[in-house]
Amino acid sequence: SYVLTQSPSVSVASGQTATITCGGNNIESKTVNWYQKRAGQAPVVVVHDDSDRPSGIPERFSGSNSGNTATLTITRVEAGDEADYFCQVYDRSSDHWVFGGGTKLSVL
Amino acid sequence: QVQLVESGGGAVQPGRSLRLSCAASGFTFNTYGMHWVRQAPGKGLDWVAFMSYDGKKISYTDSVKGRFTVSRDNSKGMLFLEMNSLRGEDTAVYYCARFRRPWLILDSIDSWGQGTLVTVSS
Numbered sequence: 001s002y003v004l005t006q007s008p009s010v011s012v013a014s015g016q017t018a019t020i021t022c023g024g025n026n027i028e029s030k031t032v033n034w035y036q037k038r039a040g041q042a043p044v045v046v047v048h049d050d051s052d053r054p055s056g057i058p059e060r061f062s063g064s065n066s067g068n069t070a071t072l073t074i075t076r077v078e079a080g081d082e083a084d085y086f087c088q089v090y091d092r093s094s095d096h097w098v099f100g101g102g103t104k105l106s107v108l
Numbered sequence: 109q110v111q112l113v114e115s116g117g118g119a120v121q122p123g124r125s126l127r128l129s130c131a132a133s134g135f136t137f138n139t140y141g142m143h144w145v146r147q148a149p150g151k152g153l154d155w156v157a158f159m160s161y162d163g164k165k166i167s168y169t170d171s172v173k174g175r176f177t178v179s180r181d182n183s184k185g186m187l188f189l190e191m192n193s194l195r196g197e198d199t200a201v202y203y204c205a206r207f208r209r210p211w212l213i214l215d216s217i218d219s220w221g222q223g224t225l226v227t228v229s230s
Contacts, residue, residue: 001170033216035153042203042223043145043153048216054208086153090214095167097143102152 002091004100011106018074020103022087030089032070037084082107110134110219117224130187130204138182139210144189146200194228
């Protein structure tokens with residue numbers, strides 16, 4: 001079945017830019033969604049359909065998808081952005097919804 | 109506003125059964141596809157099952173196929189997950205989650221419940 005690969009952790013200084021990647025075979029042919037998950041809380045979608053941002057999500061969050069890599073970029077990172085971030089796609093061949101393993105964002 | 113409230117979790121021995129419920133409110137339930145997604149302790153999000161708004165399309169992750177059954181009662185705004193032959197690896201917080209837009213078979217998730225904990229242990 002389709003596999004999404006994420007780096008386990010990313011550390012960035014407050015005010016800098018965080019880049020979280022999601023690797024998958026020809027992922028650009030799929031629609032990627034990104035979810036933020038804080039401990040003890042329900043997940044929140046921060047980017048859907050590769051690059052669309054839901055209302056209420058700061059413009060600092062953006063997404064892109066090309067080739068074998070989808071990317072979530074968070075500019076001017078704040079302490080409140082510390083969370084786990086998961087990418088997700090639908091794999092038509094297996095009829096499965098697939099999550100990446102998640103990336104823990106730490107703000108220094 | 110959209111509310112999803114899961115219930116039915118608890119501690120159960122391996123091989124036993126449990127039925128999870130998700131009560132939906134604040135939206136027209138019978139027009140939205142719904143998922144069950146779980147998160148084991150210290151692990152990532154793991155998709156479990158999907159049911160379309162009309163119940164005609166159902167999908168399961170391989171590890172639960174044949175053991176778990178998803179269903180819904182559109183007249184009551186309820187989503188269910190019947191879990192049989194439970195295993196230790198099924199231990200997780202189980203979330204119900206809703207599609208972002210109605211009437212679709214494929215979409216992103218925009219609403220999640222707070223989850224219910226299932227612990228499978230002898």
